[in-house]
Amino acid sequence: MISKSGQSSEALLSCYAECDPDSLDRTAFAVRLDFSQYKAEVPLHQHRQGQLVMALHGAVTCRTEKALWIVPPDCGVWIPGGILHSNQATSNAHLSYLFVEPGAAALPMECCTLSVSPMLREMILRLADVPVNFAGNEHIERLVRVMLDELVQMPIEALSLPASHHPKINAITAALTDDPSDRRTLADWAAHVAMSERSLKRLMVEETGLTFGRWRRQLHLVIALRELASGASVQRVSSDLGYESPTAFIVMFKKALGTTPARYFSSQSADRSPRSN
Template structure:
């Protein structure tokens, strides 16, 4: 079943519970178990850039006219000062890496970065450092090498472009809430009171994708989130409105070059 993330909770929000005001050098890594926090979803920002790594469970982030998913062998990079909200499943365990402005040559826009096994272990090692260790010579060298490696990581294209154009935003909101909706471009055009030609042009203009490609990307982002959160391939295929599990697997393979089960097996083995 499609996760209902961002539900109200009496637990503290992680984004407000983490204190980044103390001096900690160029970067700090923090492990977060969301069994101890309420689900995220609060729009927030901080001067530090943030890399989000998923150890277990699923996380998506909304920022800069896009929705990103964080698979096991990747990290989501959010530059400092960018308003964003993280939505997680209740079983999520994450590592947050906060990087001070100017500490590394990292992208100026949100993006998904590949994270090599070596870099992942370095980030986890930094998360284990005490405040004193993080400031000594060894800790400082470790952090500097880690940031150098992070700057070399290639980008992945696992985001869903969205738009604040009212027509496109209306469609995006509806399909994110009900991804099994199979209305055609013409039917959506009637729903938002524009011509099919106008909506076709708007989709490309606002998202860079045709309506069909954009909807497939939406399905892919949701599928990655739900599969990482523990849903079965059959459950995800049904919730996304595919007539069969095979049809869903074909879509997934065309997009990522492998089946859902192989995708997660390979990445969990390399993570």
């Protein structure tokens, strides 16, 4: 496979090839990554530090054993230290990773999507301008303290898809991830996995915390965020998800996030593109 940069994907480096986070002794540090230069997928791994994955352009999917997250603009996925996770970036992704030493701030103990204010975003990008091997000074230390204070204040957003290890839920998840336009009902899926509709309904809530209808809408939302962030049109996404019209898809999107796709992604304008080094 050839990437947009013209390089073979096999020739691209891991984004951690030039910097091992666990080798650095810093309260917090940040890096900025253009994934045209790195492998899009970072396989299952973990860090000693907590990690905030922030999308500057495009999108990235983060997976743990409990859930799947899409990182849209103005948000970041917080992954506490020691949690196994994998990342899959879209081909146009520009990301920033912020690493925070355990105990340096009162951050969530579970993975979650955090809103990222414009001020916090700029502080993280300023820190990313500092070389990772920089010894630090009082100015940078003050920046880190204020940045962490701001990060702790960020609200949690409901932009994850609960996962399950149950084989029957996994079978449904795999099928709908492969073909999200599949509109089979709960009764149809119950027959498919050899269960009664009542038993599957109960199992879905037990395993994911959501009814089947809400879980499928959340799956559609997660997929839509990823595809829209990578440049797909609303018309194409609505068709791929099996909606009768773009209007029906926009109604679902607005109900979930309180705004239309166009307004939601308006923050990805040129003035919010990653700054050149």
